[in-house]
Amino acid sequence: AQKVTQAQTEISVVEKEDVTLDCVYETRDTTYYLFWYKQPPSGELVFLIRRNSFDEQNEISGRYSWNFQKSTSSFNFTITASQVVDSAVYFCALSEMGLNQGGKLIFGQGTELSVKP
Amino acid sequence: DAGVTQSPTHLIKTRGQQVTLRCSPISGHKSVSWYQQVLGQGPQFIFQYYEKEERGRGNFPDRFSARQFPNYSSELNVNALLLGDSALYLCASSRAGPEYFGPGTRLTVT
Numbered sequence: 001a002q003k004v005t006q007a008q009t010e011i012s013v014v015e016k017e018d019v020t021l022d023c024v025y026e027t028r029d030t031t032y033y034l035f036w037y038k039q040p041p042s043g044e045l046v047f048l049i050r051r052n053s054f055d056e057q058n059e060i061s062g063r064y065s066w067n068f069q070k071s072t073s074s075f076n077f078t079i080t081a082s083q084v085v086d087s088a089v090y091f092c093a094l095s096e097m098g099l100n101q102g103g104k105l106i107f108g109q110g111t112e113l114s115v116k117p
Numbered sequence: 118d119a120g121v122t123q124s125p126t127h128l129i130k131t132r133g134q135q136v137t138l139r140c141s142p143i144s145g146h147k148s149v150s151w152y153q154q155v156l157g158q159g160p161q162f163i164f165q166y167y168e169k170e171e172r173g174r175g176n177f178p179d180r181f182s183a184r185q186f187p188n189y190s191s192e193l194n195v196n197a198l199l200l201g202d203s204a205l206y207l208c209a210s211s212r213a214g215p216e217y218f219g220p221g222t223r224l225t226v227t
Binding site: 042045046047107108109 | 209219
């Protein structure tokens with residue numbers, strides 16, 4: 001069975017600190033996708049990144065970076081120089097590959113990040 | 118392009134009633150999925166439709182049903198509402214890529 005675990009329920013940091021959100025996944029599939037979504041207080045899930053299981057290269061987008069390690073089944077998310085606007089709940093998710101129609105995301109429980117000025 | 122839209126925004130129903138939620142996908146997206154998010158938890162997959170056919174169903178009772186129309190919009194129906202059905206219902210669309218979510222419908226069952 002597929003499962004995503006985000007062990008950190010809540011994290012609180014002061015603005016400009018770096019913060020890493022952990023994500024560990026379980027799947028029997030050899031091919032799969034991993035995702036991160038941001039859910040601000042408004043409630044709408046905002047897509048941040050999708051990685052496929054073939055590509056373990058780390059990715060950087062501005063202040064955001066992602067570390068994918070198949071050996072430890074982890075897909076961690078780091079925010080550098082955090083800002084108050086980064087305050088939100090962040091979800092890690094997993095889906096089968098080959099579903100070129102999308103869908104069937106398995107989400108973790110989420111990590112609530114609070115960035116204080 | 119407009120994003121995924123959902124209606125209504127909020128809804129209050131009584132136990133035993135039936136409810137219909139609506140979703141319009143991003144233009145060009147043929148896949149629509151529905152998720153239920155209970156307060157404090159991650160979204161749970163309910164249904165996926167692609168080209169008007171059901172392509173996946175999560176672990177939800179038969180009280181939950183959905184359909185997709187020729188214009189790719191979708192409806193989620195829930196019959197015989199229970200208090201536990203109170204949640205944020207999220208619709209997502211995709212086109213051979215990641216899912217993009219709508220703002221959700223907040224359903225409260227009293």
